[in-house]
Amino acid sequence: xxxxxxxxxxxxxxxxxxxxxxxxxxxxxxxxxxxxxxxxxxxxxxxxxxxxxxxxxxxxxxxxxxxxxxxxxxxxxxxxxxxxxxxxxxxxxxxxxxxxxxxxxxxxxxxxxxxxxxxxxxxxx
Numbered sequence: 001x002x003x004x005x006x007x008x009x010x011x012x013x014x015x016x017x018x019x020x021x022x023x024x025x026x027x028x029x030x031x032x033x034x035x036x037x038x039x040x041x042x043x044x045x046x047x048x049x050x051x052x053x054x055x056x057x058x059x060x061x062x063x064x065x066x067x068x069x070x071x072x073x074x075x076x077x078x079x080x081x082x083x084x085x086x087x088x089x090x091x092x093x094x095x096x097x098x099x100x101x102x103x104x105x106x107x108x109x110x111x112x113x114x115x116x117x118x119x120x121x122x123x124x125x
Contacts, residue, residue, distance in 0.1 A: 001027055001114075002025070002114040003024070003026045003114075004023070004096040004098060005022070005023045005096075006096050006117065007020070007021050008020040009094060009119035009120050010121070010122070012121070012122070014086065014124075015086065015087075016086050016123075017082070017085075019080060019081065019082050020080070020083065020094055020119065020121070021080050022079040022080075024077055024078070024098060028077070031053050032052065033050050033051065033106055033111070034051050034072070034076075034079050034098050035049060035050040036081050036094060036096060039092055039118075045109040046092075046107075048060070048061050049068060049070045050107065051072060053076065064083075064090075067083065068083050079096060081094070083121070088123050090123050091124075092120075093119065094119050094121055095118045095119075096115070096116040097109070097114065099111050099113060
């Protein structure tokens with residue numbers, strides 16, 4: 001079992017920045033992927049960034065490339081998402097996710113079997 005807890009969300013003005021953190025605990029040694037997803041009202045859950053734990057290879061969703069940056073601490077217990085140049089389209093609940101089954105594309109929500117509770121990001125003037 002893996003437990004994931006997100007923190008750092010809140011309101012921000014367009015063009016501003018926000019940092020989200022995901023603290024992972026439990027049996028993290030078997031984790032293949034750690035990722036951030038987001039879900040806006042009426043939309044499907046969207047892959048924001050995925051980090052393969054064995055290689056460190058990282059993939060970003062097209063809508064956030066060049067604006068969002070992910071970092072992971074050396075102990076691999078915390079996944080931090082730095083979000084810059086935020087726009088109203090970034091309004092969503094952001095979720096941290098983990099996968100220990102190893103099958104499927106990183107951007108598919110169905111791949112992940114552990115999820116955090118989610119945290120709201122509101123971009124508004």
